[in-house]
Amino acid sequence: MKEEQAVAYWRENISLIIRYLVIWFVASYGCGILFVETLNNIHFFGFKLGFWFAQQGSIFVFLALLVMYARSMNKLDRKYDVHE
Amino acid sequence: MNLDVLTYLFVGLSFALYIGIAIWARAGSTREFYIAGGGVHPVANGMATAADWMSAASFISLAGIVSFSGYDASGYLMGWTGGYVMLAMLLAPYLRKFGKFTVPDFIGDRYYSSTARTLAVICVIFISFTYIAGQMRGTGIVFSRFLHVDIESGILIGMVIVFFYAVMGGMKGITYTQVAQYCILIFAYTVPAVFLIMQVTGHILPQTGLGATVQSSVNPIWEGRPVLFVLDEVIRDLGFHEYTSGSKTTIDMFFITVALMAGTAGLPHVIVRFFTVPKVKDARSSAGWALMFIAILYLTVPAVGAVGRLNLINTINGEEGQGTDYQHMPLWFKNWEQSGLIAWNDRNGDGLVQYAAGDAFVGGKPILTDHLGDLGQRLTSNPVIDTESSLGFDLNRQPYANEVFVDRDIMVLANPEIAQLPDWVIALVAAGAVAAALSTASGLLLVISTAISHDLLKKTLLPEINEKQELLAARMASVAAICIAGYFGLNPPGYVAATVALAFGLAAASFFPVIVMGIFSTRMNKEGAIAGMMVGLLSTMAYIVYFKFMDGAPEDLFLGISPEGFGGVGMLLNFVAAFTVSSLTKAPPEHVQAMIKNIRIPREANKAQSH
Numbered sequence: 006m007k008e009e010q011a012v013a014y015w016r017e018n019i020s021l022i023i024r025y026l027v028i029w030f031v032a033s034y035g036c037g038i039l040f041v042e043t044l045n046n047i048h049f050f051g052f053k054l055g056f057w058f059a060q061q062g063s064i065f066v067f068l069a070l071l072v073m074y075a076r077s078m079n080k081l082d083r084k085y086d087v088h089e
Numbered sequence: 090m091n092l093d094v095l096t097y098l099f100v101g102l103s104f105a106l107y108i109g110i111a112i113w114a115r116a117g118s119t120r121e122f123y124i125a126g127g128g129v130h131p132v133a134n135g136m137a138t139a140a141d142w143m144s145a146a147s148f149i150s151l152a153g154i155v156s157f158s159g160y161d162a163s164g165y166l167m168g169w170t171g172g173y174v175m176l177a178m179l180l181a182p183y184l185r186k187f188g189k190f191t192v193p194d195f196i197g198d199r200y201y202s203s204t205a206r207t208l209a210v211i212c213v214i215f216i217s218f219t220y221i222a223g224q225m226r227g228t229g230i231v232f233s234r235f236l237h238v239d240i241e242s243g244i245l246i247g248m249v250i251v252f253f254y255a256v257m258g259g260m261k262g263i264t265y266t267q268v269a270q271y272c273i274l275i276f277a278y279t280v281p282a283v284f285l286i287m288q289v290t291g292h293i294l295p296q297t298g299l300g301a302t303v304q305s306s307v308n309p310i311w312e313g314r315p316v317l318f319v320l321d322e323v324i325r326d327l328g329f330h331e332y333t334s335g336s337k338t339t340i341d342m343f344f345i346t347v348a349l350m351a352g353t354a355g356l357p358h359v360i361v362r363f364f365t366v367p368k369v370k371d372a373r374s375s376a377g378w379a380l381m382f383i384a385i386l387y388l389t390v391p392a393v394g395a396v397g398r399l400n401l402i403n404t405i406n407g408e409e410g411q412g413t414d415y416q417h418m419p420l421w422f423k424n425w426e427q428s429g430l431i432a433w434n435d436r437n438g439d440g441l442v443q444y445a446a447g448d449a450f451v452g453g454k455p456i457l458t459d460h461l462g463d464l465g466q467r468l469t470s471n472p473v474i475d476t477e478s479s480l481g482f483d484l485n486r487q488p489y490a491n492e493v494f495v496d497r498d499i500m501v502l503a504n505p506e507i508a509q510l511p512d513w514v515i516a517l518v519a520a521g522a523v524a525a526a527l528s529t530a531s532g533l534l535l536v537i538s539t540a541i542s543h544d545l546l547k548k549t550l551l552p553e554i555n556e557k558q559e560l561l562a563a564r565m566a567s568v569a570a571i572c573i574a575g576y577f578g579l580n581p582p583g584y585v586a587a588t589v590a591l592a593f594g595l596a597a598a599s600f601f602p603v604i605v606m607g608i609f610s611t612r613m614n615k616e617g618a619i620a621g622m623m624v625g626l627l628s629t630m631a632y633i634v635y636f637k638f639m640d641g642a643p644e645d646l647f648l649g650i651s652p653e654g655f656g657g658v659g660m661l662l663n664f665v666a667a668f669t670v671s672s673l674t675k676a677p678p679e680h681v682q683a684m685i686k687n688i689r690i691p692r693e694a695n696k697a698q699s700h
Contacts, residue, residue, distance in 0.1 A: 051315030
């Protein structure tokens with residue numbers, strides 16, 4: 006594998022990671038901690054939204070992120086022909 | 090069949106299963122002993138990771154912690170799951186590509202330094218022993234509660250079982266036992282939870298039932314209103330802090346969650362599970378599976394916590410909220426009074442059991458005696474509360490003083506009885522709790538024995554030993570580790586709870602940053618890594634020891650961050666120290682930079698070791 010290709014692969018991986026980690030941060034630290042008071046004013050299905058993010062919502066988001074990351078990386082591996 | 094027979098049967102059958110697996114999965118080589126031959130299916134590894142990860146504390150105590158502290162406990166829920174996102178994106182795939190056996194292996198090779206490796210070995214051993222003492226204790230407690238043997242015999246039985254499959258099978262034995270243990274523990278956890286939620290709300294799935302409404306059969310006054318809103322109102326009227334809002338500062342919550350997340354991603358017994366899958370892509374998907382299996386339990390916890398708390402208050406204080414005549418308390422209340430998880434102190438002498446904010450006993454915990462009171466309640470020998478001078482509560486905030494001590498573990502242990510489930514469910518919970526404790530203990534034991542036989546002996550002290558000798562050393566090390574762990578279980582240091590903060594804090598402040606920098610920075614060198622580890626480790630250790638064990642004054646806390654959260658600060662200090670030092674010293678050698686580039690590319694996973 007060529008050097009430039011390895012660099013390009015790595016760069017795309019990093020940008021994926023950053024994108025997903027931003028969502029990860031917003032769902033847990035953002036909605037569950039930093040803005041929890043504000044979100045608690047929103048009620049739905051018997052929850053206060055901030056509290057829900059802190060106790061359950063963030064976990065649902067984490068799960069979705071891991072599924073999406075695994076998929077995107079499998080695609081990326083194929084694109085750069087580095088899959089096993 | 091009575092309950093005791095059923096419990097022995099269920100626990101006995103589960104043990105027979107574990108031993109059966111151990112005999113089937115004997116390890117014949119160091120590769121099998123350390124990483125199960127590297128051929129574990131990602132789904133199986135996900136299950137094993139989930140069992141490895143969910144300890145006696147997750148199984149028995151977490152729901153109770155959430156139940157009695159509400160929003161404040163969210164850090165545990167987010168931290169102990171969110172860490173897997175970091176693990177999957179920042180660590181696991183690259184460590185799998187690296188393709189060796191242990192975390193110190195990676196640190197030693199990547200930082201081309203035996204000092205770094207030795208430092209890592211010390212951290213691994215320290216973190217794992219801190220953690221394992223609590224597991225052995227947990228096993229003993231479960232045995233004593235469900236099987237009526239004393240805690241000491243319980244610990245010994247646990248040691249013998251773990252000895253069997255961990256020493257014989259190594260990682261291979263542990264992996265498949267953990268798969269079985271996961272199935273047992275998740276079934277044991279969710280069945281009573283489903284029934285509890287169904288009774289109170291009529292909703293069937295605990296994972297989505299947190300926002301459901303209360304049924305009229307529970308209390309007609311609350312009918313049709315969401316559990317969480319009723320709970321907020323009810324406990325506020327009893328003088329507690331509101332359930333859905335926190336009492337911790339935002340910065341404290343933030344750093345506690347950071348420390349738990351990074352700690353999760355940095356715990357060696359979790360990381361090493363990802364060395365066992367065949368491919369890099371399996372490491373990524375396996376982390377997803379692990380989180381899914383963990384989430385089945387962790388999403389149940391908030392529902393059990395909230396619904397359980399409401400149910401408890403309703404049972405004790407009654408429909409009108411005035412308290413319930415002791416004679417009419419349900420049987421489970423009296424049963425758990427016998428084992429000391431519940432105690433009643435009729436402070437106003439009205440014969441009614443009343444639950445509200447504040448301590449029911451001087452000193453918090455009841456000191457039980459063998460005597461029974463007029464109504465059949467178990468008496469305690471705590472000093473009498475002097476009601477003349479101090480009522481111990483504020484009449485403006487709550488209607489009566491608290492008269493009930495409730496141990497938080499009751500939220501899981503008493504659930505089957507509260508939900509009036511058949512005896513076999515109670516027996517199942519016993520087997521599940523034992524599975525949770527043993528699975529974590531065995532994962533930790535393996536990491537300790539590997540650190541000794543592989544990192545310390547083979548790689549550092551006695552490099553000339555052959556594979557057979559190394560395997561023997563690994564087995565002997567695990568025997569020694571079991572004995573030491575058992576000793577700590579039998580003679581628990583008085584600060585088991587505090588040491589968990591220490592284990593997570595140290596993992597967050599030492600391993601997590603060093604591994605991440607080792608993968609994502611080609612410039613990070615050995616001087617930087619060693620400086621970072623030392624700074625992170627020492628600052629976190631000093632902070633926790635000072636505030637947990639040396640009675641540091643709460644006013645002195647750095648930015649009000651509690652010791653549980655300081656691992657997050659230690660991690661930042663580690664990063665800062667590492668980057669500063671490495672920018673002043675020379676770049677890592679050529680072959681190390683090549684190795685970093687190699688671990689970033691998935692293909693040829695097995696060639697990475699022989700560059």
